[in-house]
């Protein structure tokens with residue numbers, strides 16, 4: 047596909063600076079063909095829009111593709127915490143950093159199912175099981191297969207995030223009833239090596255191919271606020287948007303700075319840039335669930351509301367993510383009620 051196609055998609059870029067953008071130019075178009083190829087320049091042009099124009103455009107796309115007053119609730123539980131051999135610079139679960147996170151054994155099946163039942167009783171429709179592995183060995187995978195079967199039997203959507211998958215493992219997860227596999231690209235291809243040295247960007251893409259090949263839906267997003275440039279944020283969104291098919295779920299995380307990790311002292315990240323990232327993800331991936339993920343405990347309610355207005359339509363729900371905090375479920379219910387959002391049902 048040529049650049050001119052992309053320019054058509056982002057035609058507002060061509061208007062002179064400081065000239066008001068017509069409502070017509072920003073009016074939501076009909077459905078974007080999913081096979082459309084985005085360029086970094088095209089996504090960066092969206093980032094560079096005046097904030098109000100960007101949000102207007104994102105909200106228009108959002109309304110075309112989703113009920114704008116529905117939010118999907120996912121609960122994430124760490125079924126195997128700590129002791130990970132990888133060196134992801136943001137992660138308190140890496141065994142390379144002194145963060146106070148202990149290496150714990152894999153949770154028992156009944157414990158996981160109890161957590162899933164609790165999440166379901168609070169309104170969560172998707173239950174995500176995370177494990178701190180580079181990737182599962184078969185002896186690691188076997189108990190997770192039982193967890194997936196058990197959670198699926200409760201009538202919830204199932205998701206797992208277990209690291210890199212080897213040939214055949216995605217098929218086993220699919221057979222157990224896995225709906226989604228989470229595997230984030232984390233950041234831009236050209237910034238990946240600054241954050242993680244123990245694997246390469248293409249390793250991530252290989253696992254995503256395996257997940258797709260097995261017929262499991264893809265949950266894939268990234269983290270912002272790790273010192274990347276706006277162009278690199280645009281490159282991350284571009285990579286996600288050019289996955290074919292696009293990921294069904296796109297978690298956008300704000301870096302949670304954890305003492306002991308290499309990114310503990312990362313610079314403050316501006317709230318408006320985070321909202322812009324959500325808006326760009328929504329515009330570039332109109333049919334994906336864009337999840338406002340890690341970092342919400344540091345976000346004022348008004349900022350979270352702006353993220354929802356920018357097209358986020360999913361949140362992690364429950365007091366804890368893998369090891370970092372998340373707003374209390376009751377506070378989230380009050381927040382969503384106040385704004386008239388209703389939980390999406392499966």
Ligand code: SF4
Pocket residue numbers: 130131132133134137138139140177178179180209
């Ligand atoms: S992000 Fe995952 S792979 Fe990386 S160190 Fe943490 S648990 Fe390990």
